[in-house]
Amino acid sequence: MNEQTRIAPNNLEAFWMPFSANRQFKQAPRMFVAARDMHYTTSDGRQVLDGTAGLWCVNAGHCRPKITEAIQRQAAELDYAPAFQMGHPKAFELASRLTTIAPDGLDHVFFTNSGSESVETALKIALAYHRAKGDGARFRLIGRERGYHGVNFGGISVGGIVGNRKMFGTLLTGVDHMRHTHDPERNGYSRGETEHGVELAEDLVRIATLHDPSTIAAVIVEPVAGSTGVLPPPKGYLKRLREICDQHGILLIFDEVITGYGRMGTAFAADYFGVTPDIMITAKGLTNGVIPMGAVFASAKIHDAFMSGPEHLIEFAHGYTYSGNPIAAAAGLATLETYLEEGLFERAKALEPVWADAIHSLKGTRHVTDIRTIGLIGAIELEPMKGEPTKRAFSAFVKAFEEGLLIRTTGDIIALSPPLMVSEDQIGEIVDTLKGILAGLE
Ligand SMILES: Cc1ncc(COP(=O)(O)O)c(C=O)c1O
Numbered sequence: 001m002n003e004q005t006r007i008a009p010n011n012l013e014a015f016w017m018p019f020s021a022n023r024q025f026k027q028a029p030r031m032f033v034a035a036r037d038m039h040y041t042t043s044d045g046r047q048v049l050d051g052t053a054g055l056w057c058v059n060a061g062h063c064r065p066k067i068t069e070a071i072q073r074q075a076a077e078l079d080y081a082p083a084f085q086m087g088h089p090k091a092f093e094l095a096s097r098l099t100t101i102a103p104d105g106l107d108h109v110f111f112t113n114s115g116s117e118s119v120e121t122a123l124k125i126a127l128a129y130h131r132a133k134g135d136g137a138r139f140r141l142i143g144r145e146r147g148y149h150g151v152n153f154g155g156i157s158v159g160g161i162v163g164n165r166k167m168f169g170t171l172l173t174g175v176d177h178m179r180h181t182h183d184p185e186r187n188g189y190s191r192g193e194t195e196h197g198v199e200l201a202e203d204l205v206r207i208a209t210l211h212d213p214s215t216i217a218a219v220i221v222e223p224v225a226g227s228t229g230v231l232p233p234p235k236g237y238l239k240r241l242r243e244i245c246d247q248h249g250i251l252l253i254f255d256e257v258i259t260g261y262g263r264m265g266t267a268f269a270a271d272y273f274g275v276t277p278d279i280m281i282t283a284k285g286l287t288n289g290v291i292p293m294g295a296v297f298a299s300a301k302i303h304d305a306f307m308s309g310p311e312h313l314i315e316f317a318h319g320y321t322y323s324g325n326p327i328a329a330a331a332g333l334a335t336l337e338t339y340l341e342e343g344l345f346e347r348a349k350a351l352e353p354v355w356a357d358a359i360h361s362l363k364g365t366r367h368v369t370d371i372r373t374i375g376l377i378g379a380i381e382l383e384p385m386k387g388e389p390t391k392r393a394f395s396a397f398v399k400a401f402e403e404g405l406l407i408r409t410t411g412d413i414i415a416l417s418p419p420l421m422v423s424e425d426q427i428g429e430i431v432d433t434l435k436g437i438l439a440g441l442e
Contacts, residue, residue, distance in 0.1 A: 021394075030401050035062035038419060038426055040406065048401065051430050052408045053419045056226065056258045057289030060338045061419040067288055070334035074327045083323040091324030094332045098286075098295060101267045101336070103276040106297035111324040115257035115283035116150025118294035119220075122279045123154045124318055125298055126218035126251045132305045138217040138249075139174050142207055146180040148227035149220060149255050149281075158220050161228055176211065178203040178219075182231050184370045184381070189363060190232060191356045192374050193273075197234030204244045213248035218279070223269035226258035229413035230372050230379030238275040251278040251302070257294075261285030262339055262420050264375035265349030272375065278302060288335040293328035344420040348376045354424055358431045359416065365438045367392060378416040380434070385442070396437055405433045 012026045031043040038061055040048040053059055060067070074090070081088040095109035110125070112118045123141055130138040143149065143158030150156075156165050157172035160180065165171065179200055187194035208216055223238060225231040245252040254277035259269035262285065266272045270280060279302065283294035306315040322328070339345060352375060359378040360371050370381040385392045393409035400407045407430075408415045416430065 030398075037061045037063075038422060047404060049405050049426060049429060049433075051400075051406050051416050051418050053285075053417050054289050055284070055408070056263070056417045057284035059261050059263065059285040059420050060288045060335060060342070060344060061421040064288065064338050066338050067290055067331055067334040070330045071291065071327055074330035078326045081326055083321060083325070084319060088324075088326050088329075090326055090329035090333060094324075094329045094336075095295075097333065097336055098297070102280065102297050103268060103270045105276055105299050106280055107300045108298045108303040110296045110298065110318075111320075111328075112283070112294035112296065113292045113320055113322050113325075113328075114150070114294050115255075115281070116152045116155050117320060118257065118281040118283050118296050119149040119155040119158075119255060120152050121294075121296045121318060122220070122253050122255075122281045123158065123218070125279060125296065125302060125316070126253060128316060128318075129251065129302050129305050130217050132308070135249075137215055140211055140216045141172070141175050142178060142204065142216060142219040142250075143175065144178045144180055144221050144225075146182065146225055146228040146231065147177075147220070147222060147255075148225070149222075150257075176207050178207060178221075180225070180228075180231065181234055181237065187234075188370050189360065190372050190374075191360070193232050193235045193237075195235060198236040198240060200234065201237050201240035201244065204241060208244070208248055208250070213250065216248065216250045218251040218253050219245060220253040220255060222255045222257075223259050223273055223275075224264070224374055224377065226377070226415070226417075227410055229381065229410050230374075230377055230415055232372060232374040233273070238273045242275050242277075245278075253277055253279040253281065255281045257281060257283045258377075258417070259375070261335075262345035262348050263377060263417065265345060265352050267345055269375075286335065287328055287331040288338070290335070291325075291328040291331040292322075293325070293332055295332075339420075342421070348420040351376060351420075351422070351424075351427070355427060358427045361431060362435060362438070365435055367438055367441060376417060376420060376422070380414040380416075380438075382412045382414070382438075384412045392441060395441055396434075399437045399441070400433060403433055403437065405430060407434070 032040040033043050034041040099107050112121050141158050145160035147160040149159045157175045160177050181197050181200050186196040256268050260282040264272040270276050278299050280297040287293045356373040359373050367382045369383050372379045382392050393412045397409045
């Protein structure tokens with residue numbers, strides 16, 4: 001660490017931090033100043049093991065040389081190219097490469113800058129697709145309770161996390177929600193898909209019947225709900241959603257912002273569950289979290305529906321100044337190469353049972369009421385403190401940071417998702433640290 005990185009800012013007021021307890025943070029700041037592989041370095045020089053791949057995004061580990069060098073090279077060669085009506089080779093190359101790891105049939109890629117923008121893009125593609133086909137009566141979007149689809153208006157409308165919706169008025173109209181799939185009574189301490197709950201997919205039939213299926217444009221779900229506290233789907237549930245959608249001409253959208261790029265031990269959760277959506281939303285691991293970028297995959301059927309009319313006209317009135325940005329594209333290509341050269345998706349697959357055994361060994365630890373694992377994701381649900389929900393998990397988060405472990409909490413649930421390069425020893429370290437912390441928590 002050089003002298004520059006040691007310098008702490010002397011005024012924390014101006015930065016209004018996202019999704020953070022600003023006042024608490026500013027009283028006792030937690031600052032990272034460097035990172036390498038599985039560890040962060042704090043401003044006071046401590047090493048912190050990354051149990052969350054940053055924010056579920058640094059799947060290849062930190063400051064990986066190939067990615068860093070690709071970004072440096074690209075910044076010096078072509079810094080920016082206009083995204084509209086102009087192109088540069090790397091965006092095309094990245095899109096082509098991505099289709100080689102995507103589920104069969106998802107042949108087209110639209111670039112964005114984040115998960116939230118990818119969600120908006122997917123919803124707009126779905127609505128515009130039906131209209132392009134002359135089926136503009138399909139305007140409804142169906143989400144699910146407890147779903148997280150980013151923070152923009154479309155995303156919070158189809159999303160189902162009350163705290164993220166309640167402050168923001170009427171949201172999108174024409175939206176409805178299926179029931180969530182969380183059922184700890186029947187599915188407690190689950191590994192992989194849960195045993196019970198396939199019948200919850202029939203909630204889509206109920207909603208489709210209520211509104212008439214011919215008014216529904218798309219259904220959007222996370223294959224594994226992440227931000228709400230890790231809810232794996234019941235066995236057969238996603239397949240059943242696919243069947244219902246096919247039966248009624250409804251598009252199925254998977255939000256794979258967390259589950260994409262190896263998190264499940266497969267390239268995408270669609271591969272893990274053997275269910276292919278019509279539109280797939282990704283971001284985060286696409287560039288290893290290093291440069292903001294998202295990618296929305298669409299089937300040829302959807303893409304081709306737009307490709308009509310006079311050829312000089314824009315087919316889809318949507319896009320961002322930074323769609324396919326050269327530096328992001330270079331980062332994406334280098335990230336993909338790193339994943340493939342190092343076999344990181346296969347590594348995650350091989351680790352899945354080791355990971356599950358380790359996390360489930362916390363059963364019986366003080367405060368723990370449920371544990372769920374799938375892929376390289378884990379959730380440890382805690383009994384909330386009386387009258388003070390979220391406080392116990394937040395205390396665990398702060399304590400873990402002090403003891404050299406980064407975890408993430410949502411409500412009273414601890415969520416874990418280490419970089420895919422995590423070693424078995426480091427998995428042991430995560431579990432041992434948590435065991436000690438939970439035992440000592442009020
Ligand atoms: C499933 C899902 N969708 C969308 C998003 C939003 O991504 P971003 O924060 O990059 O906008 C997230 C972020 O965690 C997510 O988990």
